[in-house]
Amino acid sequence: xxxxxxxxxxxxxxxxxxxxxxxxxxxxxxxxxxxxxxxxxxxxxxxxxxxxxxxxxxxxxxxxxxxxxxxxxxxxxxxxxxxxxxxxxxxxxxxxxxxxxxxxxxxxxxxxxxxxxxxxxxxxxxxxxxxxxxxxxxxxxxxxxxxxxxxxxxxxxxxxxxxxxxxxxxxxxxxxxxxxxxxxxxxxxxxxxxxxxxxxxxxxxxxxxxxxxxxxxxxxxxxxxxxxxxxx
Numbered sequence: 001x002x003x004x005x006x007x008x009x010x011x012x013x014x015x016x017x018x019x020x021x022x023x024x025x026x027x028x029x030x031x032x033x034x035x036x037x038x039x040x041x042x043x044x045x046x047x048x049x050x051x052x053x054x055x056x057x058x059x060x061x062x063x064x065x066x067x068x069x070x071x072x073x074x075x076x077x078x079x080x081x082x083x084x085x086x087x088x089x090x091x092x093x094x095x096x097x098x099x100x101x102x103x104x105x106x107x108x109x110x111x112x113x114x115x116x117x118x119x120x121x122x123x124x125x126x127x128x129x130x131x132x133x134x135x136x137x138x139x140x141x142x143x144x145x146x147x148x149x150x151x152x153x154x155x156x157x158x159x160x161x162x163x164x165x166x167x168x169x170x171x172x173x174x175x176x177x178x179x180x181x182x183x184x185x186x187x188x189x190x191x192x193x194x195x196x197x198x199x200x201x202x203x204x205x206x207x208x209x210x211x212x213x214x215x216x217x218x219x220x221x222x223x224x225x226x227x228x229x230x231x232x
Contacts, residue, residue, distance in 0.1 A: 022117060023070050030062035030114040033126040034107060037062075040130045041103050044137035049096050058103055062111035069115025147202060149225040151176075151195040154184055156217040159193065164215050172208040173197045192220075199225075 038058040106129050113122035135141070159165055169176045175198040184190045199205060205223060212221050 030066040034062040065111025066115035
């Protein structure tokens with residue numbers, strides 16, 4: 001037990017000293033912390049780019065890196081040889097999400113810390129990184145609810161400054177711009193209007209439409225809101 005706590009302290013072993021006990025502990029710790037990162041990624045993932053092989057890679061990468069660190073063992077010649085070997089390998093898998101890249105770097109960091117016998121750094125680092133990912137997922141930090149939209153309707157007559165439509169838009173929209181006014185094919189003095197609007201609150205969209213429907217001569221009302229971009 002005393003040996004275990006000694007190994008867990010922030011005291012990496014001297015250069016070239018890698019015992020079977022230390023190697024097994026490094027690989028086992030890298031595997032466990034890789035599992036933690038993989039579970040955090042699985043539980044907090046959103047979007048359409050989920051990949052089973054990527055999740056499994058988050059478990060394998062720390063173990064491989066820890067093993068590589070034990071092979072190098074502060075040997076410059078071996079390190080240069082491994083760098084030349086890795087340069088030959090071509091990675092053709094393109095990561096579309098920057099969040100996936102962060103998980104890759106996290107897995108590399110955990111593997112490096114475990115392989116260099118800095119177990120306290122590996123454990124605390126994995127815990128802090130995982131907590132940050134969970135926090136960002138639960139708070140939905142950085143999300144933006146778009147309030148931009150397009151309002152279309154047909155109306156008999158012209159819209160002037162004192163028209164009821166203008167009054168309603170002033171109350172429900174922070175900004176609006178007339179994009180087009182086009183006479184309809186049916187004639188009769190009706191025209192199709194298209195506005196780009198910035199609504200104050202999306203929860204009041206139904207009330208906005210309800211008040212527009214009460215205006216005489218106003219038909220074919222259509223409000224299209226800009227949707228959130230999907231992460232593919």
